[in-house]
Amino acid sequence: MQKTVLANGIRIVTESIPYVRSVTLGFWLKVGSRHEKPHQYGISHMVEHMMFKGTNRRSAREIAEAIDTTGGQLNAFTDKEHTCYYGKVPDEHFALLIDILADMLQNSVFDPGELEKEKGVILEEIGMYEDSPDDLVHEVIAENLLAPHPLGRGVLGTRLSVQRLQREDLLAYVDEHYVPSNLVITAVGNLDHNRVVAELGEHLSRLVGPPPFAKAQPMPEGRGCSIKSKDTEQMHVCLGVPGLSRKDQDKYVLHVLDTALGGGMSSRLFQSLREEKGLVYSTYSYHACYEDLGTVAVYAGMSPGNAEQVIELIEAECRRVATVGLKPDELDRAKEQLKGSLLLSLESMASRMSRMAKAELYDEGLLRLEELVAKIDAVHGSDIQRVARRLFADIPFSLAIVGPADDLNLVSNRVMGTAG
Numbered sequence: 001m002q003k004t005v006l007a008n009g010i011r012i013v014t015e016s017i018p019y020v021r022s023v024t025l026g027f028w029l030k031v032g033s034r035h036e037k038p039h040q041y042g043i044s045h046m047v048e049h050m051m052f053k054g055t056n057r058r059s060a061r062e063i064a065e066a067i068d069t070t071g072g073q074l075n076a077f078t079d080k081e082h083t084c085y086y087g088k089v090p091d092e093h094f095a096l097l098i099d100i101l102a103d104m105l106q107n108s109v110f111d112p113g114e115l116e117k118e119k120g121v122i123l124e125e126i127g128m129y130e131d132s133p134d135d136l137v138h139e140v141i142a143e144n145l146l147a148p149h150p151l152g153r154g155v156l157g158t159r160l161s162v163q164r165l166q167r168e169d170l171l172a173y174v175d176e177h178y179v180p181s182n183l184v185i186t187a188v189g190n191l192d193h194n195r196v197v198a199e200l201g202e203h204l205s206r207l208v209g210p211p212p213f214a215k216a217q218p219m220p221e222g223r224g225c226s227i228k229s230k231d232t233e234q235m236h237v238c239l240g241v242p243g244l245s246r247k248d249q250d251k252y253v254l255h256v257l258d259t260a261l262g263g264g265m266s267s268r269l270f271q272s273l274r275e276e277k278g279l280v281y282s283t284y285s286y287h288a289c290y291e292d293l294g295t296v297a298v299y300a301g302m303s304p305g306n307a308e309q310v311i312e313l314i315e316a317e318c319r320r321v322a323t324v325g326l327k328p329d330e331l332d333r334a335k336e337q338l339k340g341s342l343l344l345s346l347e348s349m350a351s352r353m354s355r356m357a358k359a360e361l362y363d364e365g366l367l368r369l370e371e372l373v374a375k376i377d378a379v380h381g382s383d384i385q386r387v388a389r390r391l392f393a394d395i396p397f398s399l400a401i402v403g404p405a406d407d408l409n410l411v412s413n414r415v416m417g418t419a420g
Contacts, residue, residue, distance in 0.1 A: 001013060001014070001015050001356065001366060002014050002015075002016075002193040003360075004193070004197045006180070006197075006200070006201055006204065006205065007205065008180040008204070008205060008207060008208060009180035009181045010180045010183050010184075010185065010200070010204055010207065011183070011184045011185070011360055012184075012185045012186075012187075012196065012197055012200055013184065013185070013186045013187075013356045013357070013360050014186070014187045014188070014191060014193045014196050015187075015188045015352060015353075015356065016189075016190070016191055016192070016193065017188060017189050017190065017349065017352075018190055019190075020091075020189050020190050020349065021090055021091055021190055022072075022088055022089065022090055022091060022189050022190065022349065023088070023089060023090075023091050023094040023097070023187060023188070023189035023190060023191050024086065024087070024088045024187065024188050024189055024349040024350055024352075024353045025086060025087055025088075025094070025097055025098065025101065025185070025186070025187045025353070026084050026085070026086040026185065026186050026187070026353050026354070026357055027084065027085040027086070027101050027105060027183065027185055028082055028083075028084050028183070028184045028185070028186065028357040028358075028360075028361055029082060029083045029084075029177065029178060029182050029183055029184075030081065030082050030182045030184075030361050031044055031082065031083055031177035031178070031182060031212075032044050032078060032079050032080045032081045032082050032083055032155070033045070033078070033079075033080045033150060033151075033153055033154070033155045033157075034080050034081055034149075034150045034151045034217070034290075035150075035177065035212070035215075036150060036153075039161070039164070040161070040165075040169065040173065041153060041157040041158055041161035041162075042122070042155070042156055042157015042158070042161050042162045042165070043157070043165055043169060043170065043173050044078050044083055044155070044173075045078040045122065045155050045156055045157065046115075046118065046119075046122065046157075046162065046165055046170060047083075047170050047173060047174060048076045048077070048078045048083055048085070049118050049121070049122065050108060050110050050114065050115060050118060050170060051076065051085065051104045051105070051108050052064075052074075052076070052104070053108070053109075053110075053111060053114040053115075053118065054108070054109055054111060054114065055103045055104060055107040055108050055109060056107040056109060057103055057107060058100070058103060060114075063100060063104070066096065066100060067087065067089070067097070067100065070089045070090060070093040070096065070097075071089075071090065072087060072088055072089030072090065072093065072097065073087060073088045073089075074086075074087040074097075074100070074101075075087070078155050079155065080151055080155060080290065081151075081290060081291060082358075082361060084354075084357070085101055085104065085105070086350070086353070087100070087101065088349065088350070091189060091190040091191065094187075094189075094191065094196075094199075095199055098196075098199045098200060098203060099203065102200070102203035102204055103203075105178065105204075105207075106203075106204075106206075106207060110167050110170050110171060112167050115165070115166075115167055115170070119162055119163060119165070122156060122157075122162050123159060123162060123163075125156060126156050126157075126158075126159060126162070129154075129156065133228075133230045133232050133234075133236045133402040133403070134236050134282075134299075134301060136228065136230070136236075136402050137228075137236040137237065137238045137299065137400050137401070137402045138238060138297070138299070138400075139154045140226050140228060140238070140400035140402065141226075141238035141239075141240045141295075141297050141398060141399075141400035142154075142240075142288075142295060143223070143226070144222060144223045144224065144225075144226050144240065144398040144399070144400055145220060145222055145240050145241070145242060145295045145297075145398050146220045146293065146295065147220065147221065147222075147223060148218045148220075148221060149217055149218055149219060149220045149293065150217060151220075151290055151293060152220065175209065176209075176212050177212055178209070179207070179208070179209030179210065179211065179212065180204075180207055180208065180209065181209075181210075181211040182211070182212065183207075184357050184360045184361050185200060186353045186354075186356045186357040186360070187353065188349045188352045188353045188356070189349055220242065220293065222242075222398055223398065224396075224398060224399070225398070225399040225400075225401075226399070226400050226401070227400075227401045227402075228400075228401070228402045229402075229403070229404070229405040230402050230403060230404070231404060231405075232402070232403055232404055233303075233404075234281070234301045234302060234303060234304075234403065235301070235302055235303070235304045235307045235401065235402070235403030235404070236299070236300075236301050236401070236402045236403060237299070237300050237301075237302070237307060237310065237311060237399070237400070237401050238297050238298065238299050238399070238400040239297065239298050239311065239314050239315065239318075239397045239398070239399055239400075240295055240296060240297035240298070240397065240398045240399075240400070241295070241296050241297075241391050241392060241395050241397060241398070242293070242294065242295060242296075242391075242395065243287050243288065243289065243293075243294030243295045243296040243391065244287070244289055244294040244296075244387075245289055245290060245291060245292050245293055245294050246289045246290065246291055246294075246362055246364065247291070247292070248289070248294070250383075250386075250387050250390070251289055252375040252376065252378075252379060253379050253383045253384060253386075253387045254287055254289075254296070254387055254391075255287075255338055255376070256331070256334050256335055256338060256376065256379045256384065257321070257326075257334075257384050257387055257388060258285050258286065258287050258296070259334040259337055259338050260321075260326050260330050260331065260333070260334035260384070261285045261298075261317070261318070261321065262283060262284045262285025262286070262298055263284070263285065263334065263337065264284075264337060266333060266337075267284070267285070268317060268321075268330065269283050269284070269285060269298065269300075269314065269317060270283055270284070272313065272317060273300060273310060273313060273314075277313075279302055279306045279309060279310050279313070280300045280301060280302040280306070280310060281301055281302065282299070282300070282301045283298070283299060283300040283301070283310075283314075284298070284299055285297065285298045285299075286299070291362060296391055298314050298318070300314065304403060304404060307401070307403075311399070315397055318388070318391075318392040318397075319392050319393070321384065321385070321388040321392065322385065322388035322389045322391070322392045322393045323385075323393075324385070325381045325382070325384050325385035325388070326381060326384050326385075328381065331379075331381055331384065335376050335377065335379065338376050339373055339376055342369070342372060342373070342376075343369075346369065
């Protein structure tokens with residue numbers, strides 16, 4: 001891995017993989033939905049969409065055709081703490097990919113007519129999300145755990161906030177956040193670091209702007225139980241507690257705990273709720289580690305008649321880990337599963353590119369494979385129990401339920417008192 005910082009502050013990190021014939025490139029900006037003001041909800045995501053709608057040099061169609069002609073890919077995504085524009089092309093077309101991404105970043109026109117059309121696209125995306133209860137329930141539990149902090153909001157924004165966005169809002173947002181200090185560029189594949197730096201310097205050396213002003217943000221308060229009525233056959237449930245930040249050294253213990261608890265078909269929750277009792281079709285646990293906050297949650301989808309029992313069993317299983325820990329075979333299996341997943345992920349150039357970018361964005365330092373394996377191997381049963389106590393022992397679970405209205409009232413009346 002090699003790193004260079006341009007004179008204007010843009011960080012460039014590359015990894016040469018000479019046995020492949022492609023290059024994967026990412027422009028990562030440390031801006032997402034947590035950085036939006038109340039009247040701007042959804043603006044980070046809207047900016048990302050509009051970056052593909054044409055520049056001073058290329059129309060939207062010309063951007064698409066230029067990449068398609070190479071056989072490559074070009075895409076982007078917006079998260080709560082960062083936005084990424086990325087592409088993958090055969091190595092011979094790497095200079096073209098740099099040119100297109102740099103052009104989009106600096107010269108997008110944000111045409112008002114295209115903006116109005118894109119509002120319609122995003123409103124359809126919001127509608128699609130609201131029609132997917134197994135997705136919606138995760139947004140509800142995040143709001144329960146993190147509100148009024150902006151991390152509790154969804155990335156898409158609301159129908160009203162999206163409709164209110166104007167071209168001037170997007171331009172001001174880009175001027176504030178799309179600045180050199182917020183930009184990390186990572187590239188992986190058949191490349192030469194010095195050539196990458198030279199190409200990027202040629203295209204981006206004129207990008208300027210001061211670091212964004214850090215705004216004070218409210219601390220999460222939690223909201224207990226939230227219920228949304230949807231005309232569905234299944235009931236979708238999430239139970240959650242505050243988690244750990246990216247900077248918390250117990251995050252490696254959390255990875256192992258999460259894997260053992262609900263990280264696959266052999267996990268404790270899957271075996272108990274589905275295989276042994278037949279109460280659910282799907283169940284899993286997951287965690288989100290943000291820069292200064294975190295969440296841990298368990299999802300289950302079931303028939304409404306099983307909801308009360310499932311909620312009770314999930315709570316009991318989490319608290320049991322806090323009380324007695326994991327069995328040695330559970331711990332060993334979770335650690336081996338994690339290490340195997342890590343090894344397999346390194347076969348993906350996109351995963352390697354993403355790992356480098358996040359380590360640089362959040363000043364974490366990129367651990368080598370053997371260092372990560374050592375972190376996982378160092379997790380003992382006592383560590384699992386200690387972290388489980390931090391998460392589950394004395395903190396009431398927040399609860400999110402999405403399902404049919406008639407059954408919601410019955411379930412909520414019985415379980416409302418179990419959530420804080």
